Structures are given as structure tokens and as C-alpha cells.
Amino acid sequence: MGSLFYLNKYFKRYKSLIFLGIIFILISNIAQVYIPLLLKDTIDALQNNLSKDLITEYAVLIVLAAIISGIFRFLIRQTIIVVSWKIEYDIRQDFWSHIQRLPLRFFQNNSTGNIMAHATNDISAVRMYVGPAVMYSIDTITKFIIVLAIMISLSASLTFYSLIPLPILSYFVYKLSKKIHKKFTLIQEKFSELTTKAQENFSGIRVIKSYVREQNEVDDFSRLSSDYLKRTMEKVKIQALFMPLLYLITGVSIIVVILVGGNMVINGTFTLGGLAAFISYLGLLIWPTIAFGWVANIIQQADASMKRLHNILNEQYEIEDTSETNNSIESIKGDIEFENVTFQYRDNLPKVLDNITLKIPRGSSMAVIGHTGEGKTTLVNLISRLYDVTGGSIKIDGNPIKTIPLKVLRKEIGSVPQETFLFSDTLANNILYGVKEKDMDLVRKVSSIAKLDKDVESFPNSYETILGERGITLSGGQKQRACLARALAIDPNILILDDSFSAVDTNTEEEILNDLRVFMRGRTSIIISHRISTVKNADNIIVLNEGKIAEQGTHEELVNLGGIYADLHFKQLLEEELKELG
Numbered sequence: 234m235g236s237l238f239y240l241n242k243y244f245k246r247y248k249s250l251i252f253l254g255i256i257f258i259l260i261s262n263i264a265q266v267y268i269p270l271l272l273k274d275t276i277d278a279l280q281n282n283l284s285k286d287l288i289t290e291y292a293v294l295i296v297l298a299a300i301i302s303g304i305f306r307f308l309i310r311q312t313i314i315v316v317s318w319k320i321e322y323d324i325r326q327d328f329w330s331h332i333q334r335l336p337l338r339f340f341q342n343n344s345t346g347n348i349m350a351h352a353t354n355d356i357s358a359v360r361m362y363v364g365p366a367v368m369y370s371i372d373t374i375t376k377f378i379i380v381l382a383i384m385i386s387l388s389a390s391l392t393f394y395s396l397i398p399l400p401i402l403s404y405f406v407y408k409l410s411k412k413i414h415k416k417f418t419l420i421q422e423k424f425s426e427l428t429t430k431a432q433e434n435f436s437g438i439r440v441i442k443s444y445v446r447e448q449n450e451v452d453d454f455s456r457l458s459s460d461y462l463k464r465t466m467e468k469v470k471i472q473a474l475f476m477p478l479l480y481l482i483t484g485v486s487i488i489v490v491i492l493v494g495g496n497m498v499i500n501g502t503f504t505l506g507g508l509a510a511f512i513s514y515l516g517l518l519i520w521p522t523i524a525f526g527w528v529a530n531i532i533q534q535a536d537a538s539m540k541r542l543h544n545i546l547n548e549q550y551e552i553e554d555t556s557e558t559n560n561s562i563e564s565i566k567g568d569i570e571f572e573n574v575t576f577q578y579r580d581n582l583p584k585v586l587d588n589i590t591l592k593i594p595r596g597s598s599m600a601v602i603g604h605t606g607e608g609k610t611t612l613v614n615l616i617s618r619l620y621d622v623t624g625g626s627i628k629i630d631g632n633p634i635k636t637i638p639l640k641v642l643r644k645e646i647g648s649v650p651q652e653t654f655l656f657s658d659t660l661a662n663n664i665l666y667g668v669k670e671k672d673m674d675l676v677r678k679v680s681s682i683a684k685l686d687k688d689v690e691s692f693p694n695s696y697e698t699i700l701g702e703r704g705i706t707l708s709g710g711q712k713q714r715a716c717l718a719r720a721l722a723i724d725p726n727i728l729i730l731d732d733s734f735s736a737v738d739t740n741t742e743e744e745i746l747n748d749l750r751v752f753m754r755g756r757t758s759i760i761i762s763h764r765i766s767t768v769k770n771a772d773n774i775i776v777l778n779e780g781k782i783a784e785q786g787t788h789e790e791l792v793n794l795g796g797i798y799a800d801l802h803f804k805q806l807l808e809e810e811l812k813e814l815g
Contacts, residue, residue, distance in 0.1 A: 240363060240539075243320045254312035255371055261305035262376045264298045266383060269513035271295050273387075276506035309368060317364025325356055328542070336551040337619050338578070343545075345432045350425040351545055355538035358417075362535030366528045373521035373528070380514050380521075387507050387514075391497065395490045395515055398482045405478055409471055410529040416468035418537040423461045430457055483519045490515055552618055552639070559636040565645045567595040567726045567757035568630050569616060575624030576611060585611045587780040589625070593773070595726075598750075598758040600768030602798065603777035609761045610651060612777070613729045616759070617646050647725030649733040653712040660689065661696040663715060667723040679721040682748045683714040684741050709736030717745070721752065728758045734767055742767060765802045774798065 244251060275291040332348065384392040434441065434450055441450055494511055497503035574589040585608045593599045601609045614620055615627060618634060627634040634642070644667075655663050664676050676696055680686045688711055692698040700706050707715065713736050720728060728749075734742045746767070749758070762768050769788040776784035776791070776798050784796050791798035 240320070240359070243323055243363070246323070247316045247319060250312050250316050251367075254309055254316070254368070257305045257308045257312060258368075258372050258375055261302045261309060262372070262379055264302035264305070266376070266379050266514070266517065267298050268295055268302075269510040269517070270383070271298065272513060273504070273506035273510035276509050277504050278506075280505065309372070313368040313371075314364045317360050317367070320363045321356060321360035324359060324542075325352065328352060328356065328546070331546055331548075334550050334553065335548055337614075338551070339548055344425075344429040347425040347429055348545070349432065350421065350428045351542055353428075354421060354424055355541050358421075358534050358538035359542070361531050362539075366531040366535065369528050377518065377521045380517050384511060384514050387511055388494075388497070388503060391490060391494050391503070391511060394493050395486045395511075397489070398485050402479065402482045405474075409474060410533045412471050413468060413533045416464065416471065417534045418541075420461070420464045420468060421538060421541060423457070423464050427454075427457050427461050430454055480519075483515075486518075487512065487515055552621055554638055555635070557633075557635050558638055559632065560638055562632060562637050562641055564641065565637065565726055566630050567593075567645075568628075569593040569727070569757060570628045570631075571625070572628070573625035574615065574622050574627060576608075576615060576620065577623055578620075584780050586615075589780075589782060591775060591782065591785070593757055593759065595630075595757055596755045597772040598753070598760065598770075600760045600762065600771035600774045601777060602762065602765075602768055602774060602801065603783075607777040608780045609777055610731055613648070613731060613759055613761065616727070616729065617643055617648060644723065645725055646727045646729060647720030647723055648729040649713070649716045649720045649731060651731045651733075651735075653709075653716045655700050655707070655712060655715060657700060659694075659697050659699055660692070660715065663700065664696075664718045664722055666719055675722055676718075679718040680714075682721055682745070682752055683718040684745050684748075685711065685714040685718055688714075710738070710741070713737055714745070726756050728753060728756060729761075730759070731761045732763065734762065734764070739764075739766060746770070765798075765805050 271291055271294050275288070275295075278287060278291075328351070332352075381392070384395070430453065434454070441447060490508075490512055494503060494508045498505055498508050569592070571589045571591045574586055575584055576586040577584045589612065591599075601612060603609055611620070615622055616629075616634075618639060621635070629637060629642070656666070661671070661673065661676050664679060665671060668675065673696065677686065680689060680696075689695055689698075698706075713733055717730070717733055734745070737745070742764075743766070750770075760768055760771060765788075768774055772787070774784075774786065774788060774791055775782050776796070778797060784791055784794060784798055786794065792802055793799075
């Protein structure tokens with residue numbers, strides 16, 4: 234249960250409300266346990282020719298005690314249960330904030346469905362511990378103590394006999410709770426698989442339909458659902474033993490009280506009213522006894538969920554501002570320098586970049602070209618500190634990159650990644666994603682540079698057109714140009730284009746590049762592409778091969794060199810000629 238101690242910091246935030254809730258529990262329980270005492274006095278008085286006025290008085294007192302108990306029972310829920318929802322909100326916010334700060338490495342190793350399961354099922358299971366489990370624990374413990382004290386005051390010997398079955402009950406609760414804990418952990422793992430499968434299907438629905446795999450996906454989902462159902466039913470069968478077992482054992486206690494207490498009444502050592510009150514108190518103990526088992530069940534489930542959440546909440550941020558950070562840096566100009574930079578994703582994996590040394594002066598353009606898997610994207614990801622170098626160093630404006638506040642660094646870099654991503658929102662809001670205020674003039678300006686403005690004219694609501702999930706309503710080229718407009722909207726001092734024109738025709742690409750040259754004057758631009766036509770006008774071109782800089786120079790210099798670049802150039806010229814002939 235150690236993982237649940239993590240929740241103490243949340244309890245401290247609402248300690249005044251929780252304390253008030255505990256007071257309400259005590260008042261409600263005192264009023265409730267007072268009713269059997271009134272019943273005892275009423276029955277005993279009936280045997281002594283009770284007057285009509287006294288009967289009325291007892292009846293009023295019983296009703297009044299019930300009303301007081303009910304009112305404060307309502308107030309308990311308005312404090313402790315409300316606190317549980319507030320804590321769930323806090324945990325969810327902290328979880329979300331933590332997730333946002335985790336490095337890309339975490340998302341590469343964890344599926345979206347698994348993370349979603351943590352954010353839904355696991356947090357809800359923890360809330361059940363924070364609210365109902367805590368409330369009923371305090372409620373049952375205080376009620377148990379008060380009732381037990383009164384029962385002992387009525388008859389210590391009868392109390393002893395009535396409680397004999399309870400140790401047996403405690404043993405079964407302990408054994409069943411351990412089994413439930415194991416089963417619930419397996420259920421949550423299977424739920425993660427189920428969520429992952431659903432998420433992948435929704436995201437990849439076009440691929441599924443294209444390959445006519447609908448029935449296969451239905452069958453796979455059915456198999457996972459059956460496994461989830463099987464594990465859930467195993468837990469349900471164990472839980473089903475709780476209530477019958479609890480009622481059986483408490484029922485045995487009532488039989489013992491009737492037999493032993495009845496003989497005491499016959500022998501004159503106990504009053505009839507006392508026996509009636511005793512049975513009532515035993516009835517009041519039935520729910521606390523049952524609640525102990527129910528609460529134990531909730532705690533086991535919450536503990537299993539909290540351990541799963543801990544696995545994420547204990548993940549290190551890796552990339553964040555540290556004591557090295559120089560907070561006086563408020564902007565960057567764009568001078569970039571790599572010094573013997575080496576990078577590998579894990580210690581047991583080969584180097585992706587090996588001893589990279591280069592300079593990119595402010596206001597210049599650099600292009601990166603090379604075959605697939607040579608580390609081009611990794612190179613530019615290091616500039617945004619999406620990863621940290623494993624060897625060497627990167628400097629921007631002469632400052633080691635780790636000394637630049639992350640917010641400042643990324644605010645000054647406009648990046649258009651290989652994989653386009655657009656939100657299910659308006660086109661305007663997607664373009665202005667990195668801008669605080671809505672500025673339609675800015676939207677039109679950057680859309681014009683990205684050559685998206687003419688396409689927008691055909692959209693039903695112009696820039697206010699709602700895009701489908703991941704921009705599904707746009708073509709591949711339109712998505713890339715929308716992402717380019719989004720990068721330009723933040724007015725970056727460094728622009729990174731990672732194969733950003735692969736779905737754009739060469740004529741439109743040429744127009745965009747001409748406008749970009751004007752927009753990027755005095756700024757630094759880095760272009761990754763497989764097309765020679767995209768990179769040929771760059772001030773400097775580097776060719777990556779096996780993670781190293783194999784060639785470097787201008788277009789003319791590299792063509793004359795007769796190496797990798799020249800070979801790519803020749804092949805692409807040949808392809809263009811074949812297209813014209815074909």
C-alpha cells in the first residue's frame with residue numbers, strides 16, 4: 234500500500250474540508266447510535282405501564298435523532314466526497330502536466346492507448362480510494378468503536394459471544410483482497426491493450442479500409458475484449474464471495490445473540506429492551522463489517538492503479554531547465570555551431586550521429602541531404618533539444634544549448650516535421666497555434682508565403698473551416714503548407730524544414746522557396762530534403778552518410794566533387810527526363 238502514501242500531499246490541500254467531514258461523521262454516528270438506546274428505554278418503559286405522553290416523547294426523540302443523522306450524512310458527502318472529486322481533478326492535472334514535459338523517448342516506448350488507460354481507469358480507481366474508501370473507513374471505524382463501547386456497557390459477556398465470528402471474517406477479507414489486487418492489475422493491463430487497439434484503429438482507419446482488413450480488426454478486437462471479459466469475470470467471481478460471506482458470518486452473530494441474550498432475559502439478568510437494543514446495535518455493525526471488506530477491495534484496486542500511475546509519474550523529464558540555465562537569455566539570433574556532436578538513442582544501439590562538426594551562421598541557409606536513416610531528422614531535433622546530445626556540444630549564439638531556457642529556445646524555432654499533424658479545429662486556429670492572439674492578417678500573410686491562400690478560397694468557410702482529425706479533410710500537400718504557415722506565424726529566427734515539400738509539386742515548391750528567401754532574410758534556415766531542386770540554392774549543403782558528414786559545400790562544388798551528392802543529382806535529372814519522355 235506504499236504507493237497510496239503519494240496521495241498525502243493532496244489530502245493536505247483539503248485538510249480543513251476533510252476535518253469538517255470527520256466532525257460530520259461523528260455527529261451523524263452519535264445521533265444514529267442514540268436511536269437503539271431510545272428504543273431500549275421505550276420497550277423497558279412499556280413493561281412498566283408507559284404513559285401516552287412518554288411514548289410520544291420517545292417517538293419524537295427517535296425521529297429527531299434520525300433527521301440529525303440524515304442531515305449530517307448529507308453534509309459528509311458535501312465535504313469528503315467533494316474533496317475526492319477535487320483530488321481527482323488535481324491528480325489528472327498533475328498527470329497531464331507531467332506527461333507534457335516528458336521527453337520524446339517516453340512516447341516512443343509507450344503506446345497512446347496505454348497512456349489513455351492510465352488517464353482514465355487508473356485515476357478513477359484512485360478517486361474511489363480518496364472518496365468512498367476514506368469516508369467509509371472513518372465512518373465504519375468510528376461507528377464500530379462507539380457501538381462496541383455501548384454494547385460492552387450493556388453486556389460485556391454478550392458482546393464477547395457476538396464478536397467471536399469476526400476474526401474468521403477478517404481472515405477471509407485479507408485473503409480475498411490479495412487475490413483481487415492481483416486480478417485488478419491484470420485487468421488494467423488488458424484494458425490498456427484494448428484502448429491501444431481502439432486508438433490505433435481509429436487513427437489508421439484509412440489503411441484498414443484500403444487493405445480490406447475490417448473483419449480482421451473486428452476479430453482481433455473481439456479476442457482482446459474476450460480476454461478482458463475473462464479477467465474481469467475472474468475478479469467478479471472473487472468479489473461475489475464477499476457479500477454472501479459477510480452476511481453469513483454476521484447472521485451467525487445475530488443467532489448467537491438471540492440464543493444467549495434470550496436466556497439472559499429469561500433468567501432476569503438482562504432486560505427485553507436491552508436485548509432489542511443489542512440486536513439493533515449488532516445490525517449497525519453489519520454495515521461496518523461489510524464496509525471493511527468493500528473498502529479493502531477498493532484499496533486493493535486503488536493500490537494497483539496507483540502503482541501503474543507511479544511508473545509514469547516517476548519518469549524523469551531528462552530535458553528541462555537546470556542550474557546551468559541562464560535565465561537572462563530572452564531571445565536567440567540564430568548562430569548555430571556543432572562541435573564533435575555524437576548521438577545514440579540508447580547505450581546498446583549504434584550511433585545515429587558521429588562526430589558532427591559544422592557552423593551555421595545567422596542569416597544563412599543550410600541544407601541536409603542523404604539516404605534514408607542517415608540521421609538527418611535527428612540532427613535538427615538536437616537543435617530544438619527534443620533530445621540531448623550524448624557527446625560533444627551544440628552552441629547557439631555562442632551559448633551552450635543547455636544554458637538557453639527551453640521556452641526561449643523553442644519559441645524562436647519554427648519547425649515543420651516530416652509527419653504533418655493538424656488539430657481538429659479551424660484552419661486559422663491551426664495556423665495560429667503558436668501565437669497568443671488571433672490575428673487574421675497574419676494568417677493571410679503566412680498562408681500567402683506557403684501558397685495555401687488560393688486553396689483556402691475553395692474551402693466552405695475559408696480559414697474558419699473545421700479540419701477533420703489530423704487534418705484528414707486536407708490533401709497531403711495542403712497539410713504540409715498549413716504546417717509551414719504555422720511555423721512562419723511565430724516569426725522564428727530559426728526555421729527547420731524537414732522534408733516539408735514531399736507532397737508539393739515542384740512548381741509550387743519553387744514559388745514557396747522564392748518567398749521564403751525573402752521572409753528568411755537575416756534568419757537561419759535549415760532544409761532537409763531528398764530533392765536536389767529543394768536544396769540547390771542553399772548557402773551550404775551537407776551530405777550525411779553513416780551518421781557522418783561525408784560531403785559539404787555549395788551545389789556547384791558538390792556536383793563537381795563527383796561524390797554522393799553528384800550521384801543523387803544525376804539520378805534525379807534522369808528521372809525528370811524520363812517523366813518528360815513518358
